Amino acid sequence: MKTKNKKILINKINNSLWWHVSPMDPNAYKKRGKFLASTYKQAEFYGRPNDIPEKIKISNPVYGTSEINILKILFPMDYKKLYSSVLGDHKDWYKRRIGLDSKMYQRAKGIGYDAIVLLGSNGNKYLMKNRKPHSIELNLCK
Numbered sequence: 001m002k003t004k005n006k007k008i009l010i011n012k013i014n015n016s017l018w019w020h021v022s023p024m025d026p027n028a029y030k031k032r033g034k035f036l037a038s039t040y041k042q043a044e045f046y047g048r049p050n051d052i053p054e055k056i057k058i059s060n061p062v063y064g065t066s067e068i069n070i071l072k073i074l075f076p077m078d079y080k081k082l083y084s085s086v087l088g089d090h091k092d093w094y095k096r097r098i099g100l101d102s103k104m105y106q107r108a109k110g111i112g113y114d115a116i117v118l119l120g121s122n123g124n125k126y127l128m129k130n131r132k133p134h135s136i137e138l139n140l141c142k
Contacts, residue, residue, distance in 0.1 A: 005127040009117065010058060012132040017053035019043035032098065033105040033116070038136040056140065062108050063117035065124060070116060074107045101139075109141040116141060 018036035021043050023029070036054065037043035064070040071079035082103065086096050108116050119127075120135030127133065 005124060006061070006063070008127045008130055009063060009119075010061065012127075013061070013115075013117070013136070013138065014055075014057050016055075016132060018056055018138060019049040019053050021047040021049050031105070032101040032139070033109075033142075034140040036138040036140070038132075038134075038138070042135065042137070056138070058115040058138075058140070060113055061115035061117045062113040063119060065119045065121050067118060070104070070118065074104055074111075105139060105141055114141050115139060 016038065018038065019040050019042070020034065020036045025031075035046070036056065037046075037049070040049050040053075043049035062070055062073050064073065068079060068083050071083055075082055082100060086093065086100050090096060104116060116139040118137040119133050123133035123136070
């Protein structure tokens with residue numbers, strides 16, 4: 001079932017438009033990849049999205065319905081420690097968050113994934129019905 005869902009997910013991603021908020025840091029793409037959202041409204045969470053949505057092409061994403069699911073795949077031995085590093089009320093929370101994004105990006109890219117895809121909690125149910133989930137965050141690892 002997971003292989004079928006992955007093929008459906010790839011198809012839905014490749015045949016959709018994606019919204020991107022350009023980062024302030026010009027080196028962000030090298031550090032963390034390129035983040036996109038499945039809707040303009042979702043992208044607004046990160047700032048003002050670009051006026052024109054983008055088409056993208058992926059073929060081998062790592063994906064899950066929670067960040068911890070994705071961390072388990074990328075870091076099977078250290079996922080709990082990595083996840084807990086961004087939890088709580090730390091003064092340097094944003095720096096830790098960016099650091100974890102960078103680690104995930106570097107690891108995914110290093111083991112051959114071309115995207116990290118975070119689905120909403122009911123994402124697999126939509127894929128099983130051959131439908132695009134309502135909430136998808138996409139990080140390109142190219």
